[in-house]
Amino acid sequence: MTVFERPKALSDVATHYCPGCTHGIIHRLIAEALDELDLTGRTVGIAPVGCAVMAYDYFECDMIQAAHGRAPAVATGVKRAIPENIVFTYQGDGDLAAIGAAETLHAAARGEKITIIFVNNAIYGMTGGQMAPTSLPGQITQTSPYGRDVESAGYPIKVCELLATMNGTFYAERVSVNTVKNVRAAKNAVKKAFDYQNQGKGLSIVEIISTCPTNWGLSPQKSLDWLAQNMIPYYPLGVYRDRGAE
Amino acid sequence: MERVLMKGNEAIAEAAIMAGCRHFFGYPITPQTEVAAYMSKRLPKLGGVYLQAESEVASINMVLGASAAGVRAMTSSSSPGISLMSEGISYMAGCDLPAVIVNIQRGGPGLGGIQPSQADYFQATRSVGHGDFHVIALSPNCVQEMSDLTQSAFDLADIYRCPVMILGDGILGQMMEPVELRRIPERELPAKDWITSGTAGKRGHNIVNSLILKPEALEQSNFDRFDRYKLIEESEALCEEYMTDDADIVLAAYGAASRISKNAVLAARARGIKAGLLRPLTLWPFPKKNFAAAAAYAQAFISVEMSMGQMIEDVKLATECKKPVALCARTGGMVHSPDEILAKIISVNGGNYN
Numbered sequence: 001m002t003v004f005e006r007p008k009a010l011s012d013v014a015t016h017y018c019p020g021c022t023h024g025i026i027h028r029l030i031a032e033a034l035d036e037l038d039l040t041g042r043t044v045g046i047a048p049v050g051c052a053v054m055a056y057d058y059f060e061c062d063m064i065q066a067a068h069g070r071a072p073a074v075a076t077g078v079k080r081a082i083p084e085n086i087v088f089t090y091q092g093d094g095d096l097a098a099i100g101a102a103e104t105l106h107a108a109a110r111g112e113k114i115t116i117i118f119v120n121n122a123i124y125g126m127t128g129g130q131m132a133p134t135s136l137p138g139q140i141t142q143t144s145p146y147g148r149d150v151e152s153a154g155y156p157i158k159v160c161e162l163l164a165t166m167n168g169t170f171y172a173e174r175v176s177v178n179t180v181k182n183v184r185a186a187k188n189a190v191k192k193a194f195d196y197q198n199q200g201k202g203l204s205i206v207e208i209i210s211t212c213p214t215n216w217g218l219s220p221q222k223s224l225d226w227l228a229q230n231m232i233p234y235y236p237l238g239v240y241r242d243r244g245a246e
Numbered sequence: 247m248e249r250v251l252m253k254g255n256e257a258i259a260e261a262a263i264m265a266g267c268r269h270f271f272g273y274p275i276t277p278q279t280e281v282a283a284y285m286s287k288r289l290p291k292l293g294g295v296y297l298q299a300e301s302e303v304a305s306i307n308m309v310l311g312a313s314a315a316g317v318r319a320m321t322s323s324s325s326p327g328i329s330l331m332s333e334g335i336s337y338m339a340g341c342d343l344p345a346v347i348v349n350i351q352r353g354g355p356g357l358g359g360i361q362p363s364q365a366d367y368f369q370a371t372r373s374v375g376h377g378d379f380h381v382i383a384l385s386p387n388c389v390q391e392m393s394d395l396t397q398s399a400f401d402l403a404d405i406y407r408c409p410v411m412i413l414g415d416g417i418l419g420q421m422m423e424p425v426e427l428r429r430i431p432e433r434e435l436p437a438k439d440w441i442t443s444g445t446a447g448k449r450g451h452n453i454v455n456s457l458i459l460k461p462e463a464l465e466q467s468n469f470d471r472f473d474r475y476k477l478i479e480e481s482e483a484l485c486e487e488y489m490t491d492d493a494d495i496v497l498a499a500y501g502a503a504s505r506i507s508k509n510a511v512l513a514a515r516a517r518g519i520k521a522g523l524l525r526p527l528t529l530w531p532f533p534k535k536n537f538a539a540a541a542a543y544a545q546a547f548i549s550v551e552m553s554m555g556q557m558i559e560d561v562k563l564a565t566e567c568k569k570p571v572a573l574c575a576r577t578g579g580m581v582h583s584p585d586e587i588l589a590k591i592i593s594v595n596g597g598n599y600n
Contacts, residue, residue, distance in 0.1 A: 011451075040445070040447070041444055041445050041446045041447040042444035042446065043444065044314075044315070044443065044444060046311075053457060054457070056455055057453075059451070060445070060450075060451055061444070061451055062442035062443065062451050062452050062453070063442065063451060063452075063453045063454070063455075064311065064314050064341075064442050064453070064454040064455070065341075065453070065454065065455040065456065065457055066307065066310075067307065067333055067334065070303070070304070070307040070310075070334070073303070073307035073308050073310075073311070074307045074308070074310055074311035075311060076297070076304075076308050076311060077269075077271065077307065077308035077309060077310060077311020077312035077313070077314070077319070078311040078312065078314060078315045078442070079311075080269065080295045080297060080308070080311075080312060081269055081295070081311070081312040081315035081316070081317045081319070082315045082316075082317075082443050082444070085315075085443065085444050102300050102301060102303075102304065103300070103304055103307070105300075106299070106300035106304065
């Protein structure tokens with residue numbers, strides 16, 4: 001009896017992600033949600049610029065590769081053209097909260113009926129570990145070698161809190177994938193986000209607190225510990241908006 | 247057929263609707279805003295989508311998404327807004343996506359002014375964004391052509407899978423003329439088997455993408471795209487020849503400048519100077535053959551532009567500098583008078599090419 005297998009929505013290819021990176025888990029959760037809700041055939045995914053730039057090769061649904069930060073605008077165009085379909089973006093912190101902040105906020109303001117999967121690992125991964133809009137105060141990166149100084153570099157952006165203030169945001173939840181328990185909660189959140197979109201509700205976003213062992217300079221296990229000790233206190237997990245439950 | 251009085255910008259919008267465009271994404275900017283206003287009024291009643299984006303950066307990416315999903319989509323803007331769209335236009339070229347982009351040019355650089363200009367010629371014909379690519383650039387010079395060429399633009403975009411730009415200017419966009427809202431015959435279009443609108447479980451996934459990390463493969467994809475560009479250059483160049491049969495002095499002008507040039511040609515002929523006009527309707531591809539042929543009979547050329555000498559480079563290239571090419575330029579929102587073009591013709595006819 002098979003007890004564990006590759007979700008059908010996940011392509012049978014090797015990914016380029018570093019060992020210990022949490023992108024693989026998050027890809028799997030999306031694929032499981034698409035399988036369980038039977039959405040793959042009418043889903044269009046939008047890949048970002050960043051570590052997940054090649055996500056278009058990893059999902060069995062139709063995929064578009066967007067310019068840096070523009071995924072919510074591309075998703076808007078797709079969704080408005082084919083409103084019966086399911087559209088999701090997969091974005092990192094630099095893509096969503098820095099260069100794409102305007103596209104993100106306005107997609108939420110319009111209540112675009114799309115799902116945003118936001119991977120927050122507090123660093124630019126693809127370019128080799130620079131300070132991100134979500135890097136923590138004091139966090140050492142390639143471009144904050146003395147630690148993030150909030151006096152000059154400003155404060156990390158709390159995306160779920162921000163989007164929760166917008167009436168177009170139907171659902172915003174922050175989860176993590178650092179423990180089995182949290183992975184299960186993350187799965188429920190991802191599935192809920194797609195389910196809301198399938199019901200024609202407004203924008204749904206799941207922020208996933210993630211690791212970057214390579215650029216944090218930590219082992220995968222120590223990265224999970226660092227996440228629990230440093231990121232979750234700054235970025236508390238939980239539901240920030242759920243208009244389906246209000 | 248009945249003719250109606252319309253602004254150029256409105257004729258573009260109505261023509262797009264006639265061509266089956268039901269998705270418009272834009273951002274307000276003078277002097278093109280009538281396109282957006284017209285679409286915001288008409289499209290919802292046709293079951294279409296008018297969406298005012300948060301920026302030109304967003305609007306071009308919405309066009310990209312809608313195009314990838316398989317529908318005819320467009321945006322319109324004016325010079326500074328087109329600069330903001332350049333990233334998205336480059337991505338669309340790299341993804342081989344059709345779309346129609348309208349640029350109703352105003353004076354620049356920077357914020358410039360809001361009066362008519364043709365200073366975005368280089369931008370439209372060389373490269374609107376980064377990388378090796380072209381867009382087809384169409385140049386109407388009256389409201390009727392705003393309608394006809396906009397419809398052609400959608401066909402060209404679908405046939406060659408590339409962005410097509412309508413390069414107008416503030417005069418053409420704002421002026422009213424009688425126009426016959428005729429549907430020009432649609433060309434034979436290829437099937438859109440590449441779109442990302444859901445697999446429906448019936449095919450493998452489609453990917454719309456411009457990332458090609460292997461240099462050999464990226465080079466080959468550029469080679470393939472340029473094979474298509476060659477085909478476009480061979481078969482899609484359009485040029486109006488006005489009194490060129492016996493012309494000694496041949497003017498080159500497009501858009502609003504070409505209308506004034508026609509008056510100057512007539513005035514020159516009244517004085518016994520055999521002047522003529524070559525008017526490109528396609529700026530890319532530039533109608534090289536018309537200019538090469540004219541180089542055999544003309545004594546000299548004058549590039550009449552509302553810019554500081556941009557199209558003149560194409561005139562020199564197309565004529566292989568076989569004859570002198572003079573420049574008659576106004577810029578910054580200033581427009582030639584027929585008299586100053588006539589003065590230039592007289593000067594050039596007298597052998598002064600400066």
